[in-house]
Amino acid sequence: MVTMVNPALVCLLVLLLFGQSCSAVSHPKPSCRYPPSQWCRSLEIAIQCKVLKQCMELRAVSLPQNAAPVSLSVFYQSLCPAWRSFLSQQLFPTWAMLQDILSVHLVPYSATKELPSEAFVPCQREEPECSVNMIQACVVELTGVSGLEIISCMESAADVLSAARPCLRLLAPALPWASLQSCVNGSRGPLLVNRSSAAARALSPAPAHLPWVTFDGEFSEEHQDRAMSSLFTLVCELYQGIKPPACTGIRVHLDRGYC
Template sequence: MKLSGLLAVLLLLSGDRRSSGTSHPKPACRYPPSQWCRSLEIAIQCHVQKQCMEVNATRTSRAVPPVSVTLYYESLCPACRSFITQQLFPTWTMLQDIMAVTLVPYGNAKEIPSGNSPFTCQHGEAECRGNMMEACIIHLTGHSAFHIINCMEASADVLSAAQPCLQLFSPSVSWSRVDSCLNGALGHQLIHANAAKTRALGPAHTHVPWVTFNGEYTEENEDRAMSSLFTLVCQLYKGVKPPACTGAPVRLNRGFC
């Protein structure tokens, strides 16, 4: 069971014990359930410190390093968008305790000026702006970044979705900070760094999405990732497999309404 789902169950159970049975208390905070245990400050604000401690106690031991998955992609590439929303984000949601994801928006872009952009992108100037926008969001929002990027890539209009997705998943980060990054030196520095990372790939990338596992690329792993990334991550993890990988039942205290 994913973290947010487990936390919701624990909150319902603890709510049943405290309430009179007519309603469930809801934390008065601006963060979605998936973010409640991201930091002590958020847990305190949302009044879920005890529940977060219980959830953390069930997490897989970090003695074995997580599977490192790095995605080199473009913000408006249809194949990249499908991989993020249909494979990468759902897999990470279930396996984030054994999986670390790094997003590198750049792909097949070139550091050649075009129009109002210092870069040339496969899907035009809008994609160059989208790449830089997502690089800024990743830099500014930390743990919330993947939720925001997935929200954007799942939307009909990636760029227009950026601001509402940011407000939904990282309300403490103002849009003005993203806009400042996007239209200032920081955005160009971030994309230049992504360009350098992409050029340093060995073997050199020939398409996107381009996925590496623990820093290495193989055609076999790419084929397996495109068909079932979840299965591949479970197989690559060297530690004790979590229940999600093995299909083992997770028994929770039962509660009824």
Template sequence: MKLTELLAVFLLFFTDQSSEGKSHPKPSCPYPPSQWCRSLEIALECKVQKQCMELTATRPDPAVPPVAVSLYYESLCPGCRAFITQQLFPTWTMLQDIMTVNLIPYGNAKEIPSANSPFTCQHGDPECRGNMIEACIIHSAGHAAFQVINCMESAANVLNAAQPCLQLYTPAVSWFSIDSCVKGDLGYKLMHNNAIMTRALNPAHNHVPWVTFNGEYTDENQDKAMSSLFHLVCQLYKGGKPPACTGAQVKLDRSLC
């Protein structure tokens, strides 16, 4: 959980405790917690300027590039689903300030010269559809795409979960737009681009999930990623390690209400 989210939970908890048994006045801050530290003006209006200063003090050095993690995967591959939900998403949740994630849904699919079905997939047509749905979500949902895809891959049925997961995490993106992408030229274009990126891997992939770090693949890093991606990202980051990596306690002066 990011520090802004922790801050929101912290403040909301003590607000509820202090106002127990009393009426709940309309909050004076019109912004969601994720926006509280976007600018000094918002921080002042929401009365969290002190907390935002502490948050800024613990952020990584912006001059140090984040660890770029790219995952080449298939939507219905059991190993890929486990890696996304048990390794990649939890690590990103804790370390997203020092890492970026690039998802390339294609894996062991094949691009074939056919107007009706230009792709074949290891787990059949449902996987081809799942790959394309996720490619369209990545294209349309921006920063929230990873949350949507993790939601899908965590579900018992990946395809059936697509629409409710999209509505949950990106209500501004309509399912109609994703469905149109899947059924139209854009979806095929996105999958073709994923095919090009996957075929360009050096060394060539021979299984999925296939993980590269800063554009490079090694068997050693692949093994480490499968067992403990969190520790590997901390190890690869060149800047000062965040508290989550070091386990160091961070003592912040929190005001209480």
């Protein structure tokens, strides 16, 4: 028994997965302004591009899972001006637009450049930066993904330390302030900061400055330089799956209501 394969479906699959045309295979040529990589992104686009049937068949043959998100880790000190600038100008705006394809891991820690790599000085709570590092480490531990929003809120304030409580109340109302205090004042907070410091010391190459950015656990000078000036574009380039509209510049028409 021979199973007939729809040539248009084959071509559409090639276009979606590899971004290549199929000149030898007949395929739908919809008069729409979306590139082939976006044809099956939504019901509206499929209908507009007249490929609804092909997209339904494509889903029936089980497309492979999309690529994993770009994994970005940032090693930083909470009161470092360069970190605060990077967070407000690059990291948070990029994450807000590309959070479906970007996984951010924040690593606040206390650097000890003057000491040998094997030496370790515990974070002292009475030091302002140590206190903020510990609070932010606990924020990440207790809130997960929303931790970036809370930390961005803190870092945008004139007094980062005093902003912790109102930012937590605003962006994570379900998390009691007492829970964060328990983490910071107990054994968990110092442990988290110590782990972050150990992770930083284990990096190769070791951080030469802060913030220090790695992608998928690897550091490169090129990625570091580009992350500091054009992180959004870099994340779009590094993502191996179908690019979201924010990366391609495609306009997505949504139903809008007015009051």
